[in-house]
Amino acid sequence: MSNKAQSPSPTNFRAVQFLVLGAQFIFALAANTIQPLLPTIQEELGLSIFASSALPTIYTVSLAFTNLAVGFFIGKLGIKRMILGAGILGVLASLLAFLSPSFAVLTLAYIAYGFAIGSAFTSLTTLYSHLPERYRDFGLYHAFFGIGGIVAPLITGFVQNRGLDFHLIFLVYLILMFVSFLVFLLFPGLENRKYQNGSMGSMVKTLLGPLLIMGIAVMGTYAAAEIGIVTYAGNQHIGTYSTTPAQASLVLSGFWVVFTLSRFITDPLARRFGTKTLVLACVGIAFLALIGWILGAGVWTFLVIGLALGPIFPAMQKFINNHLPDEKKGLFNGGTYASLGAITSLVLPLMGSLGEGGIQRAFIPSAVCLILLFVLVPVVIRRLDNQP
Incomplete structure (x- = not known):
């Protein structure tokens, strides 16, 4: 049950949408700066590759933890x-990172970024899911994250x-x-x-219920396929396409x-x-393009993969949010974002290990994930459509 605070008026719904999209873009900038900045940080601070790897690792851990925590507490503390x-x-x-005189302070900044970005993504997504259908365009929402990733x-x-x-970036x-x-x-x-989310025990029970778990599994399976393909794409292009x-x-930019x-x-x-x-349809096209790309059909097939993968996550996230009661949306969104890091942290090492025997083999897990989506997506959609 929501509180009695005033809701945005109809004339403000569009403004709220733009507000959320702008915040999504800003936090996406920070989230997508960590990796490309690593070589500069290594050089400026005299760090080895191994030492600097602590930054994205600790950021990912704090991000996953915060996403899940926000999913539990957003109902009690409030979205705004x-x-x-x-x-x-x-x-x-940002202040810590801007003023950081040492690697230790920069590490603290990255931990804080994990807390900030995790809180932002789960709470912004949940706020967005409460807008009227006309303004609840999840494709647009995730496109703004993509723009941040490009900029x-x-x-x-x-x-x-x-x-x-x-x-100065910070x-x-x-x-x-x-x-x-x-x-x-x-x-x-x-x-x-x-x-009124109830006790912590009841929220854990809700999160572990079959419907939320299956929904989160769909999102995590998709993410494992996408991130796996992108992570080792450079190796594939250099090794297979010279x-x-x-x-x-x-x-990759394309x-x-x-x-x-x-x-x-x-x-x-x-x-x-x-x-x-x-x-x-998108899963099928992505799977066929992936097979063609692996077998050397042409670099252009990689762009087809990107075109096909783009709609999957936002379309499913919107559909699931639309069919969940309000008190479950925060848990689902927090659990979804938390699962992305957990699942990909398992898949990426497996892909790297398989790639030692030939880079094409590295993409077997991504292909398997796309096949699993063929099975999971209809089941989740049917369960949501048939729920009381």
Whole structure:
């Protein structure tokens, strides 16, 4: 049950949507800066590759923990309060990173970023899921994350090519996150929506229920396929297609462009053909393109994979959120984002191990994940459609 705070008026729904999309973009910038900035951090601070790997590792752990924790507590603390907390943590993380004189302080900043970004993604997604259907375009929502993923390396590359201090990047993020925090704080009519989630035990029982577990399994299985393909794409292009590293990076950029563009049209396609038809068609195309790409059909097939993968996650996330009661949405979104890191941390080492015997073998787990989606997606959709 929600509290009695005032809801946004109909004239404000579009403004709330833009507010969420803007915050999604800002936090996506920070989330997608960690990897491309590592070589610069290694050079500036005199770190080995092994030592610097602590940064993305500790960030991923704090991110996964926070996503799950926010899923449990968002119902009691309220969505707006959780978003404001994410903003404060984001400002603190950016300030620490900007002022960091040492690797130890930078590590603390990355931990804080994990807390901030985890809180933001789960709470923003949950707020977005409560907008009226007209404004609940999850393809657009995830496209803004993709835009952040495209822009962040450009910012990093600009700083690196100009020989500027990498700390300046975090000053930019500090300003952006502070502005986003103020806008959310002062925005009129945005309620701090709460739910009566019950005891911790009852919430754990709800999270472990078959419906939520199956929904989270679908999202995690998709993520394992996507992240696995992208992680080892460079090796595939260099090893199978004899591209240079620079050419492989260019192809990867093209992948993210078509991936993001396909998300802009996800919602209209889902309304036109239905979520089940859209998702299964995309999974099928992605699977066939993946097989062709592995067997050497051409670099262009990698772009087809990106085009097909783009709509799957937002289409399923919207469908599941639409069929869940309000008090379960936070748990589902938090559990989903937490599962992404857990599942991919298991799949990526397996892919790397298989790739030692030939890079094509590395993509067997991704192919298996796509096959599993063919089985899981219809089951989850049927269960949701038939629930009382």
